[in-house]
Each structure stands twice: as structure tokens, then as C-alpha cells.
Amino acid sequence: MKGSDVAVSNVSKSFGSFAALKDVSVSINKxxxxxxxxxxxxxxxxxxRLIAGFEDPDRGQITIDGADVLGLPPDKRHCNTVFxxxxxxxxxxVFENVAFPLRIRKVPSRLIKELVFKHLELVQLEAHADxxxxxxxxxxxxxxxxxxxLINEPSVLLLxxxxxxxxxxxxxxxxxxxxxxxxxxGITFIYVxxxxxxxxxxxxxxxxxxxGKVLQIGSPQQIYENPASEFVARFIGEANLFTGVVTRRxxxxxxxxxxxxxxxxxxxETEVAVGDRIxxxxxxxxxxxxxxxxxxxxxxxxxxxxxxPVYSGFQTKYIIRADSGSLLTVFRQHANxxxxxxxxxxxxxVFLSFSARDMVIVERNPG
Amino acid sequence: MKRNYGFAYAAPQALWLTVxxxxxxxxxxxxxxxxxxxxxxxxxxxxxEAYSALANPTLLAVAFxxxxxxxxxxxLTILIALPCGYSIARARNQAVRLFLVIVPFWTNFLVxxxxxxxxxxxxxxxxxxxxxxxxxxxxxxxxxxQGAVILVLIYMYLPYAILPLFSTIDKFDFSLLEAARDLxxxxxxxxxxVMLPNIKPGIFTAVLFTFIPIFGAYxxxxxxxxxxxxxLGNVIADQVTKTRNWPLASSISMxxxxxxxxxxxxxxxxxxxxxxxxxxxxxxxxxVSGGAA
Numbered sequence: 001m002k003g004s005d006v007a008v009s010n011v012s013k014s015f016g017s018f019a020a021l022k023d024v025s026v027s028i029n030k031x032x033x034x035x036x037x038x039x040x041x042x043x044x045x046x047x048x049r050l051i052a053g054f055e056d057p058d059r060g061q062i063t064i065d066g067a068d069v070l071g072l073p074p075d076k077r078h079c080n081t082v083f084x085x086x087x088x089x090x091x092x093x094v095f096e097n098v099a100f101p102l103r104i105r106k107v108p109s110r111l112i113k114e115l116v117f118k119h120l121e122l123v124q125l126e127a128h129a130d131x132x133x134x135x136x137x138x139x140x141x142x143x144x145x146x147x148x149x150l151i152n153e154p155s156v157l158l159l160x161x162x163x164x165x166x167x168x169x170x171x172x173x174x175x176x177x178x179x180x181x182x183x184x185x186g187i188t189f190i191y192v193x194x195x196x197x198x199x200x201x202x203x204x205x206x207x208x209x210x211x212g213k214v215l216q217i218g219s220p221q222q223i224y225e226n227p228a229s230e231f232v233a234r235f236i237g238e239a240n241l242f243t244g245v246v247t248r249r250x251x252x253x254x255x256x257x258x259x260x261x262x263x264x265x266x267x268x269e270t271e272v273a274v275g276d277r278i279x280x281x282x283x284x285x286x287x288x289x290x291x292x293x294x295x296x297x298x299x300x301x302x303x304x305x306x307x308x309p310v311y312s313g314f315q316t317k318y319i320i321r322a323d324s325g326s327l328l329t330v331f332r333q334h335a336n337x338x339x340x341x342x343x344x345x346x347x348x349x350v351f352l353s354f355s356a357r358d359m360v361i362v363e364r365n366p367g
Numbered sequence: 368m369k370r371n372y373g374f375a376y377a378a379p380q381a382l383w384l385t386v387x388x389x390x391x392x393x394x395x396x397x398x399x400x401x402x403x404x405x406x407x408x409x410x411x412x413x414x415x416e417a418y419s420a421l422a423n424p425t426l427l428a429v430a431f432x433x434x435x436x437x438x439x440x441x442x443l444t445i446l447i448a449l450p451c452g453y454s455i456a457r458a459r460n461q462a463v464r465l466f467l468v469i470v471p472f473w474t475n476f477l478v479x480x481x482x483x484x485x486x487x488x489x490x491x492x493x494x495x496x497x498x499x500x501x502x503x504x505x506x507x508x509x510x511x512x513q514g515a516v517i518l519v520l521i522y523m524y525l526p527y528a529i530l531p532l533f534s535t536i537d538k539f540d541f542s543l544l545e546a547a548r549d550l551x552x553x554x555x556x557x558x559x560x561v562m563l564p565n566i567k568p569g570i571f572t573a574v575l576f577t578f579i580p581i582f583g584a585y586x587x588x589x590x591x592x593x594x595x596x597x598x599l600g601n602v603i604a605d606q607v608t609k610t611r612n613w614p615l616a617s618s619i620s621m622x623x624x625x626x627x628x629x630x631x632x633x634x635x636x637x638x639x640x641x642x643x644x645x646x647x648x649x650x651x652x653x654x655v656s657g658g659a660a
Contacts, residue, residue, distance in 0.1 A: 054545055074548040087546035091564040101550040104560075152551060 003031040003187035004065040004078065004155035006051060011060030013046055020046040021057070022212040028190060028205075033182050035191045035199040038209035039235065044192045047209075048158050051190065053077050064156065079156035080149035084164060086141045088133040094120070094144050095129040101152045119147040122181065139170045146181065156188045163198065175202055196236045200224060208232050224283075226360055233281045233362045240287070240328050241362075242280045246272050253298065253356060256280060260326035264300045265356035272364055279363035285331040286358040289318060289350050298356040304328070306348045318344065320352060328352065392624075399617035407611035417614035421622060426602065430622075433598040436513065437582040440520040444528045444577045445570065447521065452532030452569075457541070465533070468526050476523070480590050483519050484510060487591075511593035519591045520581050527580070528573040535569025536562075575631060582627055599623050 006028040013021040021043045028034045036044040049055045051062060053074035062069055069077055080101075088097050095116055096103075102112045120126040123143035133141055142162060149157055162178070163171045179202045182189050193199050199206050200220040207217045208231075216228040227233035230241065244258035254266045256278060266280045288294065293301060307327060308319040318330045330352060332344070344350060399417050402410040420426075455464045471479060486492045487509035494506035509515055539562060547557035563570070585600030592598075599619060606616035 052549060054548075073554075074545070075551045075553060081546070081549045083542060083546060085540070085542055087540070087542045089543060089546075089561055089565075100547070100552075100560075104551045104556060148550065 002155065002185070005030045006156055006188065006190065007061075007063045007066075008047065008051070009061045009063075011047070011050060011057045011062065013043075013050060013055065013057045019212050021050075023060070024209075024212070024214050025060075026207050026214060026217065028188060031186050031188055033179070033189045033191065033202055033204045035193060035203040035206045036209060037193055037196060037199040037206050037236075039194055041211075042209040043212040044194075044209050045160055048081070048160055048190060048192050051156070052079055052081050052158050078154050079158055080152055080154040081158040081160060082142075082145045082149045082162045084161045086133075086145045086165075088141055088144055088148075090133055092132075093129065094125060094131050094133070094136070097133065097144055098148045098151055100148065105152075115151060116147075119151050122150070122184070123147045123177075138166050139174060142166065142174060143177075146178075150181075150185060154187065156190060157185075159189060159191045161192055161194065163193075164195075171198070178202065200236070208235065210235070227281065227362050230279050230281075230363050233360070238284050238329055239281045240284065242282075242359075244278065244280070246274050246276045246278060249274055254278075254361075260324045261302060261322060262324070264359070265298055266359040266361060267298060267356040268359065268361040270361040270364060272361065273366065275366075277365045278361050280359045280361050282354055282359050284317070284329040285333070287328070287330045287352050287354045289320070289330045289332050289344060289352055291344065291348065291350055293351045294353040296353075299353050300356060300359075302328070302352045304350060304352065306344060306346050306350060309344070309346055316344075318350075320350060322352075395617045395620055398613055399621050401614050403612050403614045407613060409613055414614070417612075417618035420615050421618060426619070429597055429602050430599055432596075433582060433600075436517060436520070436588075436596075436598065437578055437584075440517045440524070440581050441574060441578040443517070444521050444524055445532075445573055448525060448528035448532050448573060449570075451525075451529045452536045455529070455533045456536040456539070461537075465530075468529050468533075471526065477586060477590075479523070480519065480586060483515075483522070483591060487515060510591060511596075513592070513596045516584075516588050516592040516596045516598075519587050520584060523587060524577040524581060527576040531572040531576060532566070532569045535566040535572075539565055571634070574634070579627055579631070583623060 006026075008024060008026045011021055011024045012019070024043070024047060026034075026036075026047075036047055038044050046055065050057050051064075053069065053072060053076075056070065064078065089100065092100065098116045098119055099112050102115060107115070117126055117129070120129060123146055125140060125143050125147065128136065128140060133144065136144065142165075145162070159178075163174050166174060175198055178189075178191075182202075191199070191203065200223070203220055205217060205219055206223050208215045208223060210231055216223060216232050218226075223232065224236055227236060227239070233239040233241065242256070242258040242261055242264060244256040244261075244264070246254050247257050247263070248255040249272065252267055252269050254268065254272060256264050256266050258264050258280075264280070266278075268280070272278060293303075295301065302320075302322050304320040304322040306318055307321040310317040310319070313334075315331050315333050318332065320328045320330055322328055398409055400413055400415070402412045402414040402416065404410050451468075455461055455468070458464055474482075484491070488494070489506050489508065489510075491509070493509060498504060498506065543561050543565070544557045547561045548554070552560060583600050584598055585604055588596050588598045589601055589604075603616045603619050603623075606612045606619065
């Protein structure tokens with residue numbers, strides 16, 4: 001594997017009285033596509049700027065391949081950044097923008113030409129070499145920024161919300177391209193985003209951040225299927241949350257007396273004791289919606305009325321008002337439309353069934 | 368068809384410019400081609416005497432000195448104004464700093480020159496301060512030389528350079544500097560290779576705003592300079608008031624105006640063509656490396 005590993009240990013950073021990062025540690029492996037995911041103001045961009053060398057931490061250590069980089073200016077670190085605003089030099093052509101790092105290093109001009117075109121080909125912009133950045137579309141600017149950041153052959157590429165200025169369709173496309181570029185160059189990518197969909201679809205691992213802290217680190221599957229806290233469950237995808245008290249526990253199977261939904265079965269390895277107050281969650285696509293009551297071992301069944309169906313082509317999102325009055329979200333995929341499965345409509349009475357095994361305990365307060 | 372009354376709105380300005388700009392210049396042009404009167408004034412008789420009198424070694428020496436003093440003062444002013452404009456643009460209390468730049472304009476130009484005499488004079492503030500610190504008791508001669516003239520000229524025209532530089536730097540995207548640093552440029556390289564090319568219009572304006580008035584400087588060399596720091600402005604004034612050779616004063620004025628206009632014109636024409644420059648550099652380095660091989 002090319003690329004470097006990056007270790008951030010116990011880093012804190014404040015701006016005035018605002019603590020942007022509080023004792024943050026992450027360790028990123030060589031060649032990994034690593035995402036820092038969180039809402040705006042969570043400190044993810046600050047963390048990226050610390051790694052790039054634009055800011056110095058108040059406390060803590062940052063190493064790249066085991067070597068301490070604190071105190072090194074950005075031009076002395078083997079990482080390059082793709083900026084959110086692209087930061088292309090408006091007075092230079094596409095060619096000269098990409099050639100800029102090479103000219104600084106006084107690379108012979110024949111080699112510059114070869115390298116620049118190699119990298120412009122990587123981002124499919126070789127036909128636009130003579131244009132000025134102002135003549136390019138947003139997606140093209142983004143690609144120039146990527147080519148320029150890669151031309152010094154950094155061992156770490158830092159991407160600061162690189163797709164946030166693009167429209168949704170283009171974003172999907174660029175994301176796939178980024179993934180392909182990552183596969184091709186094989187270096188470490190550290191990707192900052194607030195878009196959980198982006199992070200889930202391309203990352204090897206994700207660090208979910210909020211309010212200057214890392215809440216959970218894991219693969220996209222771990223983060224999505226096994227959120228470590230209520231915040232992560234809410235922030236990544238959609239989630240139905242149940243709060244309640246554990247009334248019985250057999251092995252990993254708990255009976256939870258929930259607020260608003262009555263007793264529910266929760267099958268989770270998390271160590272809880274009878275009397276603990278917990279928050280459990282279930283993803284909307286793991287709930288089966290039906291007009292008939294489905295029974296089975298360790299299956300929770302709730303009864304309710306369709307409060308709001310939201311049709312979106314490949315699926316319908318149902319907001320269901322349970323008998324207790326509380327709302328739940330359910331996704332229903334529209335596979336096999338031709339089989340004529342009757343649609344569920346507004347104000348229909350429905351049964352929601354979901355397995356105890358799909359329930360995840362995300363918070364636990366000893367009772 | 369709609370009538371266009373645009374000329375009616377433009378008329379006052381046109382009138383003003385004709386009476387107070389075009390007409391005086393015309394008078395000067397006409398005077399420069401006339402014979403000088405015996406006790407000042409002009410004789411209504413065509414003559415090129417005033418222009419042939421320009422080829423006078425003393426006058427040429429003054430012209431040359433005026434040029435180099437103006438260039439030196441302009442370059443130094445821009446070099447000082449650049450970091451000033453930058454720091455104001457990046458400061459949080461922009462308004463306060465801009466206010467401080469403008470405050471000197473509340474004091475009359477001449478009063479400010481006399482203030483410098485009070486600072487630099489033999490019994491001035493600076494000499495008193497130096498004496499107090501134990502330097503030479505008889506003091507130093509700061510005034511009445513070229514250096515003093517350049518110093519005061521810089522002081523006088525610094526705000527005219529700072530303001531346009533500030534306004535362009537303020538619009539500059541500072542994240543470009545970070546991008547340059549990130550891509551391997553040193554701090555200095557990031558300013559020179561990324562910021563300067565992007566604030567060229569501001570530098571251009573600042574050069575015009577300082578060079579033109581300094582080239583025609585009159586009061587500063589008169590009051591601060593010695594005999595060896597006379598500039599063209601002083602020569603013209605002398606021709607009008609002392610020697611009373613109005614045609615010569617007019618021909619010098621015309622020459623100064625023309626030189627300034629031509630310089631400004633050339634400066635404006637010189638369109639920055641980075642791409643061409645880069646291509647030239649490439650061709651050059653290729654021929655050099657080819658020659659080496």
C-alpha cells in the first residue's frame with residue numbers, strides 16, 4: 001500500500017472561548033478512505049486543518065508515518081488538500097494551476113508537461129488545459145483541484161467537503177469518480193463531510209463527530225447497523241427511537257417497557273440490568289408494514305394508522321401513528337410492483353412487525 | 368422615437384471640464400509656441416524658442432532627477448503600502464484603521480510639510496531626541512537633501528497607495544494563500560506568485576495615484592529639499608515667478624504632461640499575459656536545456 005498512516009492523539013483546539021476539538025484521537029491506516037462525518041461546527045474541518053498544518057493544536061500530538069509533524073508548515077507536510085471552495089488560482093490556466101506545485105519545486109518543464117497531462121487525464125480534463133478556472137463548471141473546477149492536489153504525489157489527500165458546492169446528481173457522479181481515483185492512486189484519503197450518504201457509500205471507515213468529540217469510529221456497516229449513541233443513530237440515516245426501562249433479561253433478550261409503545265423485545269449483547277433506563281432504536285427499512293398481523297418468535301408487533309405516506313419512486317416512506325399516539329417511520333421498497341401487492345394508503349390501518357434482533361440499544365442509564 | 372436627453376445631464380460636467388481643464392491646457396499649449404515678453408507675459412509671435420531651450424543640460428539634469436526621485440518614491444510607497452493594505456484587509460477593526468489612514472487629510476498639505484520641518488530640522492524633535500539619548504550635540508542635518516524629499520513625498524502619498532491596495536486586497540480570496548502553502552509554496556512565494564498577480568489592478572491604480580502627483584511635486588522639494596533636490600515643478604514655478612519666461616514654463620509643463628501621459632499609456636497597454644509569459648519561459652528553459660544536452 002502507498003500512502004501514510006496518520007495518528008491524531010488527544011488533540012484539543014480552541015478558538016477563543018469556543019472549544020472546536022476536545023481530546024480527539026483517531027488513527028488512520030495507510031491507503032484508507034477515512035471519513036470525518038458530523039454536523040457543521042462539530043470540529044471535523046478543524047481536525048483536517050490541523051493535519052494539513054494550517055492550525056496548531058493547543059494540546060496533543062499528530063504524527064504521519066510515526067513522525068511528529070507539529071510545527072511543520074503546510075508546505076513541509078506530505079499531504080495536500082482539496083478545498084471546499086476549490087481555491088483555484090484565478091490568474092492561472094488549468095494547466096498552470098495543476099503545474100503550480102511543480103513550478104515551485106523547479107521541475108524541468110518537459111517533465112511538468114508530462115506530469116500535468118497525466119493528472120489531467122486522471123480527472124478527464126486534458127481537453128481543457130488552456131482554460132481559465134472562470135470558464136469551467138463546478139464539477140470541472142473540482143476536478144482541477146483534485147488533479148492539483150495529487151500532482152505532488154502526496155501520501156495523504158485531505159478533502160474538505162469537496163462535493164458540497166455541486167448539485168445532487170453531479171455529486172453522486174463525482175463521488176464514484178473520487179472512489180475510482182482512490183483505487184487508482186492508493187494513497188490515504190481523509191474526507192470531511194456532513195453528508196452521511198456520501199460517507200457511507202465510499203468510506204472504509206468513518207469517525208462520527210459532534211461538538212468537538214469523536215462519538216464512534218467504525219466501518220459504514222458498523223456505524224449504520226450498530227450506532228453507539230442516540231446522536232449517531234439519529235444523525236446517520238433515519239431511526240425510530242424507543243425509551244424505556246428493562247423489566248426482564250434472559251441471555252441477550254430484554255423485555256423493555258417503553259414510553260408510548262408498551263412492552264417491546266430487544267435482543268442486544270449490550271450489558272444491561274433489570275431496572276436500567278435505555279434507548280433502543282430500529283431502522284425504518286427493518287420494519288415490515290402489512291395490513292395483516294404477522295406473528296413469530298421474538299417479533300414485536302405494533303398497530304397503527306398511516307399518518308403520512310411519502311412516495312419517492314423506489315420506495316414509500318410511511319409515517320405511522322401508533323395506537324399510543326406516537327409516530328414511527330417505516331420504509332417499504334417497491335420491488336415486484338407487477339405482482340399487484342395492494343398498496344397501503346393514507347388512513348389505512350396497519351400492523352408493524354420487527355424482529356427483536358434488529359433492535360439496537362444505543363444509550364444505557366443504570367437504574 | 369424616444370428623445371435622448373443624455374447630453375443635458377452631461378452638459379454641466381462638459382462645461383466645467385472645458386472652462387477649468389481644457390481651456391487652461393490650451394492656453395499653456397499656445398503660450399509654449401510664443402515668444403517671451405520682455406517683462407514676463409508673451410509676444411503674439413510664433414516661436415519654437417521655448418522648446419529649443421529645453422535642450423539645456425541643467426534642465427535635463429533636473430528632469431532626470433525628477434524621474435528617478437518619482438520612481439524611487441513610488442516604488443518605496445508601494446512597498447510600504449502593500450503590507451499596510453494587507454494588514455487592514457485582514458484586520459477585524461478595518462473601519463478604525465482606514466479612519467487612521469484618512470485622518471492626515473484633515474490637516475492642510477502645507478501644514479503637514481511644516482510639521483516634517485519641525486521633526487527633521489536642526490533644532491527639531493528628532494535632533495532633540497538624539498541629543499537626549501547622547502548622540503552628537505551639534506545635531507544632524509536631516510533636511511534639505513534628496514533623502515528628506517523622498518521621505519516626505521512617501522509620507523504625503525502613502526494614503527493614495529494604501530486605499531486602492533486595501534480595496535483590492537480586501538476582495539482577494541485569502542484561502543488561495545493557504546492553497547499555495549498547501550501545494551508547497553513558502554509564505555513569501557505564496558504572496559509573490561498568488562497574491563500579487565491577483566491584486567494587479569490595485570497595484571496599477573496605486574502606482575498611478577502616487578507617481579503622477581509625485582512627478583509634478585512642487586511644495587515638498589521647495590520646502591524640504593535643498594538646491595540639489597529641485598524638481599521640474601520648481602523649475603516651472605521659477606520660470607513663471609522669477610525668470611518670468613512664460614513660454615519656457617509652458618513648454619516644460621507640456622513636456623512633463625506628455626511624458627506622464629505616455630508613461631501612463633504604456634503602463635496601461637502593458638496587458639499582463641501570464642500564459643504568454645509562461646510559454647516564453649518554457650521555450651527559454653527548453654532551449655537552455657536543449658543547449659546543455
